Amino acid sequence: MSPVKTANPTGNAKVSGSLLNLKFRAFYNALARGPKIGYLIILSVVLLVVYAELEGTHRAMTFLCNFGKIFNESCSLVGRSVAQRALETGLIVLASGVTFSAITTAITTLYSSDDLNFLLAQPIATSRVFALKLGETYLSAAGVPSLLTVPPLLAIGLFFHAPFWFYSLAVLSALLAYALPVGLGAGVAIVLMRFAPAGRVREVATGLGVVLSASLVYLIRAAKPEELIKRLANLDNDNAITQFLTQFGTPSNPLLPSSWASRVIWDGARGSFSLSIYPLVILSALLLVVAGWLASKAYQEGWVRGLESSRVRLDPTPRVASGTENFFGKFGASGHLIVKDARLLFRDATQWSQLLILVALGGVYVVSVRAFPIQGELMKNAVGFMTLAFQGFVISGVGIRMAFPTVSFEGPGFWILRTGPISSRSIVLAKYWGALPATLLLALVLGYFSASSLNLSAVLQLSSVMVAISSALAITALGVGVGAALPRFKADNPAEVAVSAGGLLYMVLSLFYSGFLVLIVSRPAYLSVTQPSLYPGLSYFGSFEGFLVLGLLLLFTVVGTIAPLWYGWVKLDQFE
Amino acid sequence: MIEIRDFSKRYGRVEAVSPINLKVVPGEVFGLLGPNGAGKTTTIRAMVGLTRPSTGTVRVGGFDVWREPVKAKAAFGYIPDRPYLYAKLTGRELLRFIAGLHKLEHPNTEIERWLEFFGLEDFGNELIETYSHGMKQKLTIIAAMLPEPPVLIVDEPMVGLDPRAAKQARELLAGYAAKGKTVLLTTHSLPVAEAVAHRIAVLDRGHILAEGTLEELQQQSGTERSGVEGNTLERIFFKLVEEEELERENAREKAAA
Incomplete structure (x- = not known):
């Protein structure tokens, strides 16, 4: 269709009928008026x-x-x-x-x-x-x-x-x-x-x-x-x-x-x-x-057809609450919110499909680790130590789809919670408890199977599980907290929610967190590989230094979990 | 009871609502009228905790909405003009969720009574995404009234309702106030406001132009003295808004001169 020409009160400028122009104009306006x-x-x-x-x-x-380079080969x-x-x-x-x-x-x-x-x-x-x-x-x-x-x-x-x-x-x-x-x-x-x-x-x-x-x-x-x-x-x-x-x-x-x-x-x-x-x-x-x-x-x-395709099968039976709903209802408004979120998760294809990604990711990770050909105790433990870092990255990747968008999933229906008798704190905590089982389960599977299939030292096996639990607790909190502080209620699906300033911030922070965890356990991992006879079995964690490492890990996990959740509910409280 | 003291709202340099004061007492239906962009929705959003006041306070049921939000929100039910609900819940599930938020004991009987009242009992197990706009609006009304809050705040209550449901809603609001509850509604429909509101405030460009009963508004606007026949709200409304525009025009001319 040719561009539409209309009379213009401010001059004789042509008015464009281009759809692309319309979109660019809307994009420009959003940019010009944004923060x-x-x-x-x-x-x-x-x-x-x-x-x-x-x-x-x-x-x-x-x-x-340069690896294996011979004479004057460029590569x-x-x-x-x-x-x-x-x-x-x-x-x-x-x-x-x-x-x-x-x-x-x-x-x-x-x-x-x-x-x-x-x-x-x-x-x-x-x-x-x-x-x-x-x-x-x-x-x-x-x-x-x-x-x-x-x-x-x-x-x-x-x-x-x-x-x-x-x-x-x-x-x-x-x-x-x-x-x-x-x-x-x-x-x-x-x-x-x-x-x-x-x-x-x-x-x-x-x-x-x-x-x-x-x-x-x-x-x-x-x-x-x-x-x-x-x-x-x-x-x-x-x-x-x-x-x-x-x-x-x-x-x-x-x-x-x-x-x-x-x-x-x-x-x-x-x-x-x-x-x-x-x-x-x-x-x-x-x-x-x-x-x-x-x-x-x-x-x-x-x-x-999409507009007309709603088919209704009327069933006048007054259905009452299920046993699960009654059980979670005992935990007050947060319990009801968890049940509601679980229902929406399993009824919305864009949401439950995220669980499949999670299963696929876990499967590929475990299979890949098992397939890795490693010979020698030193090499095995070195690779095992690297998998500790990878676990955190995988949990971060899953969290961007499972934890970060949970508050944004409320969408335009957020007014129901906002005007209801439930505090921002309860909302954020309910979202956290709702997302945690999936990330924790994945973390434990990764932490346990990767360590046991590589047959790592006892210290590294325990470190792997501890890092997995800490990652799940804190990175899920980071996802829910940052997601609550910077929600996107207008997004259509989790992928769209993730592509945002908040999503980037979450990814950067969660990767830093994973890095710090690896730093904390690097000392016991190093000792268990280089001097296995010095601390046989799990005896390292009974030493003063071991206590310090455990204490640091605990402190990091507690602060890393509570701080983002607190930040999330404070910012959500201020949200307009 | 709703109490608004020196409430104003600014968005950057634009003042959407200039400082206003309002008080709505139990047993009263209060109508907030005004043309588009008058500041009605902004005022309502401040009452229900969706917008933070730039100045002043908003108290509902005796609680400051921003200082004691949970207590204030337990004291009111809110019916927005656009009924965005969780599309993947059924009507009954949504109502049980609302009952859970308000900690209602054994809500099933009440839920069934309300569904029957609006003729939704056959649709209660269907996902909300299959509902028409009017059905969603009815469900929103039920969700707001199910906990029987002392205060009801309603934004454009008749949007999307068929004539029968609109009549039911009018009667509901009047009956709710008759039980000693407080009702505040905004509407574009002057006949609705005239039919149910005990007192009315006319809001334009963030200012309250007049406030009172129909008779008091008639006196304030001087519709009788100026020879305008009849005392319908429509005449009063237009007179107030036109006078305001004339005053603004005069002020602009003076400033230009």
Whole structure:
């Protein structure tokens, strides 16, 4: 449709009918009227992350390329193979995250956006509205992964002194690798909204998202990084090593778009143009055509069907409270809030799907730790010590979906609690107790299984469980507390809640907390590895120094748990 | 009882409500009227703890809403104009949750009575996301009245209600005050205010233009002296708002001169 021209009282300026202009104007207005200090903080964190990515990638490349370097090679074969496989795995990891949320995000954006009532009632072609919403779906589902991917690509290009065309080609490849799951998600969303059982669309969509992303997670495991270590230890001649490394460096999943993208990026950085860009572009174009065709056939009908699809089966039986509800009711308003939250969690696909992520994450972690080939007591305990740090990172990652959004989940219904006879303190504590079982269970599984499957020393095994419990208690509190202090009641799903200044703050603080925990237990871990005869068994914790470590850990856990919760309820109290 | 003393609210440089004073006593239905942007919703939000006053205090049921929030909130029921409820709870579950927050013992009989009163008994086990706007509004009214609070604060009570339910709601509000409870409502509907409110305040651009019974408003606005026939609230309302606008226009002209 051509731009709309109307009389303008202030002059003869044209009034644009562009939907993109409308969105940019709204974005600009929101920015201009928003809190400047908040933007400054976000910008600082973003710059910090970009710098860390650039620097980290450069250092990693330098380290890898110098590893096993022979004569005047610019980069060793081992380094090239490992870096190439790491790039592919990284793209698959991010693409699997995009795939997981693509279908539900597509349904939310394409069919539940507030402005659809307005837009679809205007004299605008449906295809234009669809294109706008598809763009928004990409930004919601793949915006952050895309932004995270660009700095390492630049760093790789700079490292290899890539030709000038590499940079645009690399960014295009990465964007297309994420665009494909988004396009697929949009296509599936259109079909589901048109044909899936009424009222069950979100559930079916989430189920599909889980299956698709679980397949991708499986493919990550198919990369089998531990194979490298195993094979390197067993190979006895140079030819075999070279042959294996060359094979290791080639894509582990040659039919996956993320692998094509990684091939284009890798070859491009080293000056050669990869033909893998063609299937990537062709598939994207094909998907765009199919999605456009589907949209022209079924978008508006699906939207209308979504509005009419509520099917009610009337049942006049006056159902009363269940035993669980009565039990939790004994704990007062907080108990009732926990029951309410549990009901909403298990009835809302965008919420219960987070539990599946948690199970998948726990499973992949434990399987990966078990598959890790380690020989020698020292190496085993050193790796075991590293898993202590990883546990905290995993709990932080889970907390951003399970703990941080719990207050924001109240959404526009928050007025019920705000005007009800329940204090902000009770609200925050109820949210904490509601989120803790899931994170604590995961932490214990990680802490116990990783330590026992690696057969670590007694001190490290106990440290692993203590770190797990401390991480769960404090990081959950951090998530709930920061989430209560900086809630986002207008977000549609947990992923959207997480992408915020509060989400960033939580991630930074929780990672710091994990780091401090590791520092606290580093001394007993070091002694148990280097001088096992000095403190046999758990005797270290009976010593004065052991008491100090335990006391410090306890103090850290108590303060780390109470302080964020307190901060959360104070700020929630002041919230308007 | 509702007591507002020197309450004002500023958003940055904009003063949404200039210092106002109001008192609503038990047994009374008090109507807060005003055009769009008059400051009605801001005032109501301050009463229910959704907005912090820039100056002054707001007491409900004898408790300062911001100093003793839990006690104050136990003393009132609130019916907002837009009934955002938990979509994935059933009607009965939501009402049991509200009963739990208010620590009501054995609420089931009352819940069933209310559902039947609004004709929602067949829908009580359905998720709220399947309800129409009017059904959600009815459920919000039940949620506010279920604990039988001494004070009821209502923002646009008739939005989305069918004529029968609107009549029921009017009767409910009047009957609630007749039981010795305090009711404050804002509405755009002048006939509603005229039908149920004992006293009325007309708010415009954050100022109270007039306050009192219908007869007192008539005297204050001088509708009889100026030759305007009849004494309906609509005539009084327009006269007050137009006079205010005229005064503001004069002041602007004077300042420009």
